[in-house]
Amino acid sequence: MHTLGTSHNSAPDTLSPSTDGFLSPLLTDLLTWQTAILILAITAALLFLILLLARLRRGAATWTSSEETRWAAWESAIRQALWLHGRVEEDMLLDIPLKERSEAMRRFVEERPNDDLVFRLDPPRIELAAPKRMKTFLRHWKAAWETVESEATFQTIAAILASQLCDMLGFTMLDARTYRHLHGYVVKAPALRLRVPPRFPIIFLRKREFSPDDINDVRNLMNILNMTSYFALLIDLNDRPSQLDKRKNLKYLVRGAIHDLIVLDGNDLRQLIIARDHERRLIKIILSQVDLTVVSPYVTSGPVPENMFFGRDNELKTITRKVKDCSFALIGGRKIGKTSILAKVYRLLSETPTYFPMYLDCQAVTDYDTFFEAVKSMWEVELPSQSPDGFRRLITRQASEWTGGTIIVLLDEVDALLSYDLLAQEKLFRVFRALSQEQYCRFVFCGERMLHARLHAPDSPLFNFCDSIHLSYLEEQAARRIILEPMQAMGISLADQDTLVHEIMDLSSCHPNIVQYICQRLIIQINRRGSRRITMADLEAVRTSSQFSEYFTEVTWGNASALEKLISLLLIDQGPVTLSDIEALLTQVGVHALQMDIEEAIRDLMLYSIIRKDGQHYVFANRGFPQIIKASQDMPSLLDSLVRQIAV
Ligand SMILES: Nc1ncnc2c1ncn2[C@@H]1O[C@H](COP(=O)(O)OP(=O)(O)O)[C@@H](O)[C@H]1O
Ligand SMILES: [Mg+2]
Numbered sequence: 001m002h003t004l005g006t007s008h009n010s011a012p013d014t015l016s017p018s019t020d021g022f023l024s025p026l027l028t029d030l031l032t033w034q035t036a037i038l039i040l041a042i043t044a045a046l047l048f049l050i051l052l053l054a055r056l057r058r059g060a061a062t063w064t065s066s067e068e069t070r071w072a073a074w075e076s077a078i079r080q081a082l083w084l085h086g087r088v089e090e091d092m093l094l095d096i097p098l099k100e101r102s103e104a105m106r107r108f109v110e111e112r113p114n115d116d117l118v119f120r121l122d123p124p125r126i127e128l129a130a131p132k133r134m135k136t137f138l139r140h141w142k143a144a145w146e147t148v149e150s151e152a153t154f155q156t157i158a159a160i161l162a163s164q165l166c167d168m169l170g171f172t173m174l175d176a177r178t179y180r181h182l183h184g185y186v187v188k189a190p191a192l193r194l195r196v197p198p199r200f201p202i203i204f205l206r207k208r209e210f211s212p213d214d215i216n217d218v219r220n221l222m223n224i225l226n227m228t229s230y231f232a233l234l235i236d237l238n239d240r241p242s243q244l245d246k247r248k249n250l251k252y253l254v255r256g257a258i259h260d261l262i263v264l265d266g267n268d269l270r271q272l273i274i275a276r277d278h279e280r281r282l283i284k285i286i287l288s289q290v291d292l293t294v295v296s297p298y299v300t301s302g303p304v305p306e307n308m309f310f311g312r313d314n315e316l317k318t319i320t321r322k323v324k325d326c327s328f329a330l331i332g333g334r335k336i337g338k339t340s341i342l343a344k345v346y347r348l349l350s351e352t353p354t355y356f357p358m359y360l361d362c363q364a365v366t367d368y369d370t371f372f373e374a375v376k377s378m379w380e381v382e383l384p385s386q387s388p389d390g391f392r393r394l395i396t397r398q399a400s401e402w403t404g405g406t407i408i409v410l411l412d413e414v415d416a417l418l419s420y421d422l423l424a425q426e427k428l429f430r431v432f433r434a435l436s437q438e439q440y441c442r443f444v445f446c447g448e449r450m451l452h453a454r455l456h457a458p459d460s461p462l463f464n465f466c467d468s469i470h471l472s473y474l475e476e477q478a479a480r481r482i483i484l485e486p487m488q489a490m491g492i493s494l495a496d497q498d499t500l501v502h503e504i505m506d507l508s509s510c511h512p513n514i515v516q517y518i519c520q521r522l523i524i525q526i527n528r529r530g531s532r533r534i535t536m537a538d539l540e541a542v543r544t545s546s547q548f549s550e551y552f553t554e555v556t557w558g559n560a561s562a563l564e565k566l567i568s569l570l571l572i573d574q575g576p577v578t579l580s581d582i583e584a585l586l587t588q589v590g591v592h593a594l595q596m597d598i599e600e601a602i603r604d605l606m607l608y609s610i611i612r613k614d615g616q617h618y619v620f621a622n623r624g625f626p627q628i629i630k631a632s633q634d635m636p637s638l639l640d641s642l643v644r645q646i647a648v
Helices: 002-015 024-085 098-110 131-146 151-169 212-224 250-256 266-274 278-289 313-322 338-350 368-379 388-401 415-423 427-437 449-455 476-489 497-508 512-528 536-543 546-557 562-571 579-588 595-607 625-632 635-647
Strands: 117-120 125-128 172-179 182-188 199-205 231-235 260-264 327-332 355-361 406-412 441-447 466-471 611-614 617-620
Touching (some): 024 098, 024 266, 098 125, 131 151, 131 266, 151 172, 151 199, 182 212, 212 250, 260 266, 260 278, 266 278, 313 466, 327 449, 338 441, 355 368, 388 441, 415 449, 497 512, 512 536, 512 546, 546 625, 562 625, 579 595, 595 611
Parallel strands (some): 406 441
Antiparallel strands (some): 182 199
């Protein structure tokens, strides 16, 4: 009992400091009820809050989507007014509530920073920064549509529209032809950063709907206009061609054509006119209709056109500044850019009245006969005789006629001619040297190992005759421009741009042709998946492809001898080496070459920019070479076969 009693008394103590045994049970009950009600109230409030939030969110979503549809309708109303009148005013926007019109116009302009539009207040309106052009266009565009039945009137209007386009895009009109219901204007385009031919036609189709026969006619007209390329801009008079049946819609019909036909309808032309940068907008329209690979400006063979020539400022400066007083020899490996520089020097000198540049590609020249034939046909001159002396007389005669300027003879790929000349006591190059020394003319030669060797041979007329310029890789800045500028022009972005550019430069060592090749492969890669963004994974796919390693090996190693190849293989994983290290490495694989031959091989490896001299040591100049060769070649068997080739 004592225990119970103790227990009974202890409970109230814990609830209340009161020692009143009667009040305690009541208080407990009250508290329990209060707690229950409180919990219920909180739960109800929470539920209410959750429901309210959910409703609000649903409401907001409905509001947003209806707002968006409303905006799309308003945007289209503003665009229609702009397309029709060339400007937008409040009373043209009856579908937009009056109090919203001003704000809608402001938003329309703000969302189009690449269009040359201006929003003005008092009264609220949208204007074009250059309204006259649009006004003239709209007037003639409407007239063109209305006169499709009358060839003569249409032709006059088409000519005005064509010259307006040329004026806006910086094109020069060269020729005009009418064929059936087609009116073609051949234009010369400035150097666009796209592979678009420098001359192409703008063709107006005097029709409102089309058939496959029209595409045939376009092809015929292009033949009549002597167009060697397949590119043309076709003008479709429709403002809303999408309303036409697909079989009558020009944009659909050209898809089946093998030609790269770009269709510009009323909508496209207006887009072009209102653009801040007309050329950029044209590129955008072109890219929306053809494959990236069709217009990608990257060039991987032959000299680069002006718009894809990057870097080489020092070389160009040196030659153009000094060529009046001395001759030059440009030497370098395969596809390093010799012809590109020579062609650029030719262009630069042609623009200077005090020079008479004469360019000759000696690629197909193997002896005197082919050389003199090339001189006669390419320069359109009479040679006094088909001999070195005949060439001498030709130049001295020209020099006496062309007073007031210096004749500069630019000879590309002279290696084969030099080899032939060597067999004939170098008579021709002795004449070249004499002509230069007697100041009748100057020479700029381009070549590879033969030219390189003769420049260093004391018994050669080339010894101490020319200033030689060794062409190697581009500077990083120029390589970066090759990668970025054409990509930007095509609207292609690079994920993690800096790393990607850096990786490309590393892989290519800034070899101009390898950079262009990589970029072209990247374009093919993204084009395949319909993307406009290059990622590291794309570069990885190019880097690990067999096409890339084959191309790389061919460009860097294509003209190397077996001994040169062997030496470069032996240097992989070696770090800096001296000449005697190289001799020792060769001996280890059983090759006992003459020191003279080893030295020549090293000189040529430097000419090809595979290795370079660093003090007394040789190191790889081509940073990508060791990895690419290791990853793509069966090293032991390649070594074996090279050793056997040398032994023979
Ligand atoms: N200055 C340059 N800028 C951009 N690319 C170049 C330049 N020079 C050369 N290339 C690239 O190298 C390729 C070969 O150029 P080319 O002048 O024919 O070289 P080479 O005459 O030395 O064989 C070109 O098609 C182009 O891809
Ligand atoms: Mg060349």
